[in-house]
Amino acid sequence: MHKTVFESFKSDQVTEEMLDEAAKLFSENYGVWSEHAAEGMGKFAKAGRPVRLSKERLRNEYLPSETSSYVRVTVNDNLAGNAFACRWSIDGRTICWITQLVVHHDYRERGLATRLLNETRLDGDDVYGIMSSHPAACLAASRAYGRPIDTASLEFMKENAQSIMKASPAGYVRDAKLQGWLFDSEDTSGLVSSVDTGFFVDHEEPLAALKWVRKSMEWPLGELLEGHEFILILQAKRRFRFRSDSSRQNAMS
Numbered sequence: 422m423h424k425t426v427f428e429s430f431k432s433d434q435v436t437e438e439m440l441d442e443a444a445k446l447f448s449e450n451y452g453v454w455s456e457h458a459a460e461g462m463g464k465f466a467k468a469g470r471p472v473r474l475s476k477e478r479l480r481n482e483y484l485p486s487e488t489s490s491y492v493r494v495t496v497n498d499n500l501a502g503n504a505f506a507c508r509w510s511i512d513g514r515t516i517c518w519i520t521q522l523v524v525h526h527d528y529r530e531r532g533l534a535t536r537l538l539n540e541t542r543l544d545g546d547d548v549y550g551i552m553s554s555h556p557a558a559c560l561a562a563s564r565a566y567g568r569p570i571d572t573a574s575l576e577f578m579k580e581n582a583q584s585i586m587k588a589s590p591a592g593y594v595r596d597a598k599l600q601g602w603l604f605d606s607e608d609t610s611g612l613v614s615s616v617d618t619g620f621f622v623d624h625e626e627p628l629a630a631l632k633w634v635r636k637s638m639e640w641p642l643g644e645l646l647e648g649h650e651f652i653l654i655l656q657a658k659r660r661f662r663f664r665s666d667s668s669r670q671n672a673m674s
């Protein structure tokens with residue numbers, strides 16, 4: 422029998438030990454550098470070698486604000502997946518951005534990513550965002566946040582992506598360049614809703630997933646190019662519509 426446990430932590434509750442485990446999970450399960458990584462990013466990014474992350478980077482770049490949070494799932498006491506989220510406000514709206522999501526190879530395709538993202542939700546969230554080269558991460562977000570991906574409002578992304586991202590405390594979100602036909606009607610590259618992050622992780626697995634996903638649905642985010650990721654921004658569905666503003670503000674405290 423499997424014992425599956427989900428746990429959520431505010432950023433100040435995340436210990437060095439948790440980050441050590443998260444860094445190990447990432448380094449062993451995220452992916453490998455692409456053949457163009459060294460030329461795009463530097464010698465350290467050797468083709469075929471695992472993309473690695475230190476616990477210091479996890480803390481500084483993926484949990485950058487006081488309202489950041491960490492959710493993890495263990496199966497029989499082994500870390501099977503985790504998600505990092507950070508929040509910020511713009512024009513009175515609370516943005517919850519998934520800064521990292523990874524599920525151990527042994528536990529994929531059984532809904533853990535979807536459930537992890539569901540656990541990141543707070544009542545006061547107005548908007549959810551994620552950048553990822555993996556279609557499954559976008560599908561998991563759309564499922565967790567109650568917006569089927571083929572009905573997600575591209576118009577909302579088009580109108581709001583730039584201002585939302587520029588206000589982010591996460592540097593890599595602020596610096597990502599929006600690309601694709603959604604943001605530039607003259608773009609004919611095949612990209613629709615993408616960001617150029619200059620992050621050259623190998624796309625073999627995400628492209629295979631994309632091919633598979635396209636057999637069963639109209640994929641709305643377009644093609645995936647080297648050094649690019651999909652971007653998905655969704656309006657939250659309110660679970661408790663009648664909560665007062667003050668209780669919403671206190672949701673993280």
Ligand SMILES: CC(C)(COP(=O)(O)OP(=O)(O)OC[C@H]1O[C@@H](n2cnc3c(N)ncnc32)[C@H](O)[C@@H]1OP(=O)(O)O)[C@@H](O)C(=O)NCCC(=O)NCCS
Pocket residue numbers: 450451452520521522523524525528529530531532533534535536552553554555556557558560561564629630631633634
């Ligand atoms: C992306 C990742 C987190 C997905 O984790 P997971 O636990 O397997 O995802 P889920 O089981 O919740 O599946 C989510 C959706 O994606 C689909 N999916 C998952 N893996 C898939 C694959 N390899 N091919 C096609 N579809 C896939 C599922 O069927 C599900 O779709 P549905 O909601 O329509 O049923 C995992 O593959 C991973 O860690 N990849 C490497 C790291 C990465 O790319 N992270 C994202 C960067 S932010």
